[in-house]
Amino acid sequence: MSEPLQPPVVELQRVSKSYGGVHAVADVSFAIRSSTVHALVGENGAGKSTLVKILTGVIQPDDGQILIDDTPQRIGDPQIAHRLGIVAMYQEPTVFQDLSVAENVFAGRHPRNDLHAVDWSSMRSEARRVLLELGAEFGPDTPVRGLGVADRQLLEIAKALSSSARVLIMDEPTAALSPHEVENLFATVGRLRERGVAVIYISHRLEEVGAIADVVTVLRDGRHIATRPAAELPDGEIIRLMVGRSLDDLFPKEEAEIGDVVLKAEGLMRRGVFSNISFELRRGEIVGLAGFVGSGRTEIARSIFGIDPLDAGSLSIEGRPFKPRSPRAALARGLAYLPEDRLHQGLVQLMSVAQNVSMAVLPELTPGAILRPRRERALARRFMERLRIKTTSAAQTVRSLSGGNQQKVVLAKWLAAEPRILILDEPTHGVDVGTKADVHQTISHLATEGLTILLISSELPEILGMSDRVLVMREGRLVGEFARSEATQERVIEAAAGVGAAA
Amino acid sequence: MNGVVRRLTPQKLAAAAFRLREIGIAAALGISVLFFAIRAPDFLSVSNWQGIAQNVAIVAVVAVGETMVILTRNIDLSVGSIVGLSAYLSAATFVHHHAAPVPVVALIAIAIGLGLGFVNGVLVAVARVPAIIATLATLGIYRGIDDEITGGKNITAYQLPDSFLKLASEKPAGLPALAWIAIGVCLVGAVTLRWAPWARDFYAIGSNPDAARFAGILVRRRVITAFAISGALAGLGGFLFAARFPTVDAVAAKNFELDVITAAVIGGVNVFGGVGTVLGVALGAVLVATIQDGFILLRISEFWRLFFNGFAIVVAVTIDALVTRRLQDALRRRRAEVRAARHREAQA
Numbered sequence: 001m002s003e004p005l006q007p008p009v010v011e012l013q014r015v016s017k018s019y020g021g022v023h024a025v026a027d028v029s030f031a032i033r034s035s036t037v038h039a040l041v042g043e044n045g046a047g048k049s050t051l052v053k054i055l056t057g058v059i060q061p062d063d064g065q066i067l068i069d070d071t072p073q074r075i076g077d078p079q080i081a082h083r084l085g086i087v088a089m090y091q092e093p094t095v096f097q098d099l100s101v102a103e104n105v106f107a108g109r110h111p112r113n114d115l116h117a118v119d120w121s122s123m124r125s126e127a128r129r130v131l132l133e134l135g136a137e138f139g140p141d142t143p144v145r146g147l148g149v150a151d152r153q154l155l156e157i158a159k160a161l162s163s164s165a166r167v168l169i170m171d172e173p174t175a176a177l178s179p180h181e182v183e184n185l186f187a188t189v190g191r192l193r194e195r196g197v198a199v200i201y202i203s204h205r206l207e208e209v210g211a212i213a214d215v216v217t218v219l220r221d222g223r224h225i226a227t228r229p230a231a232e233l234p235d236g237e238i239i240r241l242m243v244g245r246s247l248d249d250l251f252p253k254e255e256a257e258i259g260d261v262v263l264k265a266e267g268l269m270r271r272g273v274f275s276n277i278s279f280e281l282r283r284g285e286i287v288g289l290a291g292f293v294g295s296g297r298t299e300i301a302r303s304i305f306g307i308d309p310l311d312a313g314s315l316s317i318e319g320r321p322f323k324p325r326s327p328r329a330a331l332a333r334g335l336a337y338l339p340e341d342r343l344h345q346g347l348v349q350l351m352s353v354a355q356n357v358s359m360a361v362l363p364e365l366t367p368g369a370i371l372r373p374r375r376e377r378a379l380a381r382r383f384m385e386r387l388r389i390k391t392t393s394a395a396q397t398v399r400s401l402s403g404g405n406q407q408k409v410v411l412a413k414w415l416a417a418e419p420r421i422l423i424l425d426e427p428t429h430g431v432d433v434g435t436k437a438d439v440h441q442t443i444s445h446l447a448t449e450g451l452t453i454l455l456i457s458s459e460l461p462e463i464l465g466m467s468d469r470v471l472v473m474r475e476g477r478l479v480g481e482f483a484r485s486e487a488t489q490e491r492v493i494e495a496a497a498g499v500g501a502a503a
Numbered sequence: 504m505n506g507v508v509r510r511l512t513p514q515k516l517a518a519a520a521f522r523l524r525e526i527g528i529a530a531a532l533g534i535s536v537l538f539f540a541i542r543a544p545d546f547l548s549v550s551n552w553q554g555i556a557q558n559v560a561i562v563a564v565v566a567v568g569e570t571m572v573i574l575t576r577n578i579d580l581s582v583g584s585i586v587g588l589s590a591y592l593s594a595a596t597f598v599h600h601h602a603a604p605v606p607v608v609a610l611i612a613i614a615i616g617l618g619l620g621f622v623n624g625v626l627v628a629v630a631r632v633p634a635i636i637a638t639l640a641t642l643g644i645y646r647g648i649d650d651e652i653t654g655g656k657n658i659t660a661y662q663l664p665d666s667f668l669k670l671a672s673e674k675p676a677g678l679p680a681l682a683w684i685a686i687g688v689c690l691v692g693a694v695t696l697r698w699a700p701w702a703r704d705f706y707a708i709g710s711n712p713d714a715a716r717f718a719g720i721l722v723r724r725r726v727i728t729a730f731a732i733s734g735a736l737a738g739l740g741g742f743l744f745a746a747r748f749p750t751v752d753a754v755a756a757k758n759f760e761l762d763v764i765t766a767a768v769i770g771g772v773n774v775f776g777g778v779g780t781v782l783g784v785a786l787g788a789v790l791v792a793t794i795q796d797g798f799i800l801l802r803i804s805e806f807w808r809l810f811f812n813g814f815a816i817v818v819a820v821t822i823d824a825l826v827t828r829r830l831q832d833a834l835r836r837r838r839a840e841v842r843a844a845r846h847r848e849a850q851a
Contacts, residue, residue, distance in 0.1 A: 056717075079719040096707050098777035107707045107719040110700040117698035145830070159718075429814035 006033040008067070009166055009198045010055065010086070011328035015064035017050055024050040027064070028224040030168065030217050037199045039213035039230065041206070042242055043460060043493075052169055055200075056088045057081035089156040089173060091336055095144050102127035102140035105158050130158045150181040157188055161195075165458060168192060170202040172294060174208060186212055204292040206235045206497050218242055224420040226443050243460075243489045253466060258448040259283030261319075263335070263421050263452065265304070268313035273299045274476035278312065281421065286443065286453045288467030288487075289458065291496050296476040297456045298340075301423045305337035306330045317421070336419035338410070340426040346410045347398050354380035354394040357412045383412035386449075387442050404438040411442065422446070423454045428462060440466060460489050472496050524771035527794055527822070528786040533761060534625040539797035544792065546800055553679055557671065557747055559792040560685035561586075561740050565759070566766045566784050567692035568620075568736030572731040573613070573767055576709040576776030577627055577634035582737040583759035584645035585619050589741025591649055594658040594751045601664050612742035613735045619645055620734015624727030642760070657752035663745075670746035688736065693781035705729055709776020711814070765812060766791055769819045791815070 008031035015028045025047040032038050040048050053059045055066070057075040065072045068084050075081050081088075096104050102120075103110075105127045113119040123487075127140035134152045138147060147155065153173055153387065160168045168188070176184045189212055192199055203209055209216060209230070212294055216233050218225040218241040225241050226233075233241075261280045268277040274296035281287055289297050302308045303316065306324035315322045317333050324330055330337070347356055354373075357380045365375045380394035387408045391401060398409055407427070414422070428436045443466060447453055457463050463470055470487040472480035472495040480495035539546040565582050589612045596608050621640070626637035637700040660668065673680045695702045704725045708715045715722050745751050770787025772779030791812070798808045 003558065078717050079721075082719040088717075094711060094717055096710040096714060096777070098773075099706055100709040103707075107715070108704065108720040109702060112700060115698075118700050118703055455619070 006035050007069075008032060009034045009069065011067040012051070013065050013067065015051070015054060015061045015066065017054060017059065017061050017063075023222045025054075025061075025219075025222045028219070029064075030224060030227045031198060032165065032198050033215075034198045035193055035196050036214045037193055037201050037212050039209040039216045040200055040202045040219065041204075041209060041216060041238060042219035042225075043458075046219040046242070048219060049171070050222070051203070051219075052088055052171060052200075055081065055086055055167070055169065057086075058216050080161070085164065086169070087160040087163060087165040087167070088169040088171065089153065089160065090171055095147075095152050095155060097145045099144060100140065101131070101138060101142045101144060101147075101158075104144055104155055105130065105140075105162050106151055107159075110126055116271055120407065126162060127158070130162050133161070133191070134158055135184060150185075152175050153177070153185065154188070157192070159340070160197075161192070165197060167198045167200065169202070171202045172204065172292075173201075174203060174205065182208070191494070195345065204497050206238055208246075209238070210235060239490055239493055243493070254444045254448050256285060256286075256444075256450075256468075258285045259450070259469065262317065264316045265287075266314050267312040268300065268303065268315070270299065270303055270308060270312050271311045273308075274473075277478055279471055279478065279481075281452045281454060283420075283452055284447050284450050285468045286447050286455055286466050288463035288470040289454060289456045289473065290463045290470055290492050291473030293458060295473040295496065297473055298425055299476075300473075301337055301339075301425055301454070301456060304330070305335065305423065307337075331419070333418055334418070334420035335423070336414045336417060336421070337423040338414060338425060338427065340429055347406060349399040350397060352380075352395045352397055353384070353389070353401070353409055356409050357383055357394075360413055361416045379416060380412070383415060386413055387445075389414075407439050410440055411446075415446075419451070421452045423456070425456045426458065427455070427456070436462075460492060463487075464489065464492070520653040524823075524842070525780070525783050525786060528770060528783060528790055532786060532790045535657060535790065535794055535797060539793070539800065541735055543573045543797060543800035544795060549677070551796065551800070553677075555789075555792050555796050557679045558796070559788050560679065560681040561743050561747065561757075562762050562766050562792065563685045563785050563788040564743065565733075565737050565740040565763045566770070566788055567688055567781055568733030569760075569763050569767050570692070570770075570772050570779050570781065570784050571696070571705055572634070572733045572777055573772045573774060574696075574705040574709045574779055575729050576712060576740045577726060577727050577729070578638065578764070578774070579620075579623060579733045579737075580635065580638040580760050580764075581619070581623060581645055582733060582740070582763055583639040583756050584642045584649065584760070585616050585737035586741040586756040586759050587746055587754070588619070588645050588649040588652075589616050589738040590743075590748075590755045591658070591753070593742045593750050594663060594745040594749070595652075596752040597664055598658055598668055603664075604685060605666050605670070609739065609742050612738045614738070616738015616741065617731050617735040620731040621727065623734060624730030627730060628723040628726040635769055646753075646757075649755075653753040655753070657750060658745075660749035663749050667746055668749060670743065684739075684743065688739070689781050689785050696781060701725060701728065706777055709773075709778075711777075762791065765816055768816055771819075771823070773823065774820075 011031040013029050016026050018026070028047070028051065040051070042048050046230065050059070054061050055075065057077045060076070066075060067073070073084060075086070076219060077085065096107060099107070101107055102124050106123050106243050111119045111122045111126065113167060120218040121442040124140045129140070131140065134154050134157060136158070137153065138151055144152070157168070167361050173185060177185060189199055189201070199210070201213060202271050215227060216230050216238065217227040218238060220242060260283055264279075266278045269275040277300055279287075289300070291297050298308070299308065303310045304324055306326045306329055310324065315324060315336065322333055326336070335445060354376045358376045362371070365379065377394045383389065384394065389405050389408045389412065391405065401409065424443065428439050440462070443455070455463065455466055464487050466489070468484050470484075470492060471478055472481045472482070472492055474496055479498070480492070482491060545551055565586060565700060569579055569582060591617060592610055593612045595613060596603055623638055623641055626632045626641070627634045630637075670680045675683065696705070704715070704720050707718065707720055708725055709721055712722065741756065744756055748755065766788035767779070767784050768774060768787070769790060770779070770784035772784060794815070795808060798811070
């Protein structure tokens with residue numbers, strides 16, 4: 001165990017960073033000590049990733065300073081972070097697929113011999129030494145393309161160890177690991193601590209935090225809430241600190257009439273990604289799909305929409321079996337999927353609202369291969385009214401619209417194809433508060449018109465505020481289902497994080 | 504076939520697939536040599552092979568540089584224009600200074616290419632113009648400069664000193680001097696790509712540019728270096744080109760970049776970066792030149808020659824893609840099995 005008197009390696013002092021007026025982190029101060037596993041917890045959007053980016057030099061804080069060994073340092077880019085001994089392991093390990101394990105370990109800092117050439121033999125033996133220390137089951141000459149996720153993470157740790165990192169940031173390292181692999185990882189983390197490394201451990205699984213952390217820092221809405229020894233923080237207290245607020249009524253949910261089952265999924269499985277997924281969606285219903293990033297939410301949507309193949313399971317739409325062969329087939333059956341980035345990138349900024357809205361249904365507007373602008377404008381006007389898009393006319397260019405209205409134009413574009421089921425993936429990600437409420441209102445309104453909506457979101461308040469029913473995923477499985485009345489932040493987080501008997 | 508695959512570990516499988524490429528080209532080369540040897544009686548003659556060697560030499564020299572650029576997930580389309588410009592300037596230097604020492608002129612040619620390549624590198628790495636556009640632009644610009652300098656005139660063989668022309672005509676130890684130079688360049692290139700720390704960075708950059716940045720690799724500097732080397736070797740290629748084809752005008756080496764990129768791609772350099780060896784590229788260049796030569800001997804029409812060139816690229820790239828996909832699927836399945844086994848083990 002660490003002693004509380006370890007000197008701080010890194011100290012954050014009043015660090016702030018905002019994007020377009022929205023605070024990602026605000027006024028955060030705390031210290032990270034050597035020989036300590038320091039857990040960083042908070043909901044999605046609490047500011048954890050932003051802090052990691054600041055520490056690793058990927059972005060610069062707007063305000064505040066960072067002390068390394070009591071000296072203020074500007075971490076201007078990742079190289080500088082490296083030199084200062086700060087190394088991050090990302091959720092998706094950043095390995096070089098085409099290179100061998102040894103070269104991955106030493107990328108950018110190959111050992112050299114007297115001729116300044118790459119010293120392959122000492123590189124291999126040094127890599128082998130580190131791998132043995134970590135108990136890896138692969139050797140230095142293995143091509144990385146052949147390694148699984150757990151092995152790639154070990155590789156990342158090997159990288160950090162061999163570069164004598166002093167601060168190792170692990171961002172959701174267990175997201176894709178089996179219990180056995182998690183055990184191995186924890187043993188490794190313990191060894192790193194003994195070596196004097198400060199480990200910043202980010203995880204949504206609170207039982208892991210309890211098992212491994214010496215110190216816990218809780219962030220919420222970009223603010224520092226608490227930094228305390230882990231022993232003084234039971235899980236319940238952490239959740240209370242993470243959530244911290246009551247659900248605000250930013251979410252104007254309209255009551256929609258809920259009808260028959262529209263989409264039925266049974267035993268959906270994609271090997272190694274998700275399994276045994278069964279659920280039903282009803283007409284006019286908004287179903288929230290909650291779970292942490294990497295729990296398999298987006299992957300399910302992609303498979304239903306025919307982007308990725310399913311390995312098992314069956315789907316039916318309106319009682320008839322549906323095989324998700326391709327997005328085109330899904331659209332033909334009235335199923336549309338808006339991926340996260342589509343909302344930002346699905347527009348041609350320089351074209352008019354009408355031209356953007358009509359994009360997906362042009363064949364219907366062009367009888368005899370000639371576009372009828374009048375029909376195009378009529379279509380656009382219909383959606384401008386339905387979605388309450390604020391523009392002067394259908395001919396206005398999209399670029400001159402506000403963010404929220406642009407989002408609605410994207411929605412209109414997909415709605416023009418007249419889907420009956422709409423899967424929205426993070427529809428308000430990276431959007432300011434005002435626009436968010438606007439988009440929420442629109443989604444809610446669509447449900448009253450009889451559309452079925454599957455809402456994927458990392459923001460719990462959004463899920464809870466919008467959904468008639470909430471499905472919770474963890475590690476590729478559905479682990480909870482709550483009716484609107486029973487869904488609380490605590491319950492959903494407990495299910496998603498796998499705390500207690502909630503699953 | 505399936506049984507063999509199953510007995511291999513994922514690691515061995517991946518390693519085998521990486522080596523597959525060079526073996527594949529060598530096999531294709533063997534088959535085409537055998538085929539032409541039977542069908543075209545002159546094919547195996549010493550003079551024919553010396554001809555092939557001369558044709559391969561210049562392509563191989565330039566392709567080594569191109570390989571470095573492609574490894575970094577970029578491409579250099581301007582090498583043909585650099586070869587042309589350097590060829591004319593080399594020849595013109597000899598016209599004006601008949602007694603100029605050959606190595607000095609070679610160095611001048613390399614320096615010119617280096618400068619032009621450096622410009623490419625800066626455009627791509629600093630100005631952030633996508634390589635395909637940046638070098639398409641300089642392909643035009645460098646060719647335009649060539650055109651302006653030649654002013655529609657050309658230089659002919661009798662204006663050039665023998666000491667220079669000997670590069671193509673002399674055959675020490677039975678191989679044309681050009682080929683010896685190419686072998687030298689390939690060796691230096693292979694050693695560099697294997698042993699120079701900065702050249703290993705090319706592989707890392709092409710394999711995962713973001714990770715390269717995170718690993719503290721000086722990505723910009725390395726990309727500029729790769730383009731500068733490509734330019735320098737194209738400069739040297741132009742010098743050799745003038746010795747081999749001493750009638751030099753403004754259209755010399757036009758479309759040469761196509762031969763170079765073909766050799767690289769057939770030689771197993773992945774156009775998405777990160778994969779490729781000089782050995783593969785050299786074999787690719789030899790294979791292309793051998794087939795071209797055989798076609799000429801068999802009097803097969805230009806159409807089929809060009810058709811075959813394109814066809815070979817399609818086959819090479821398709822095989823690459825298929826092998827990679829198969830491999831990834833096999834590895835994914837294998838991983839899932841291993842994981843399931845461990846899971847059971849942990850629960851037991």
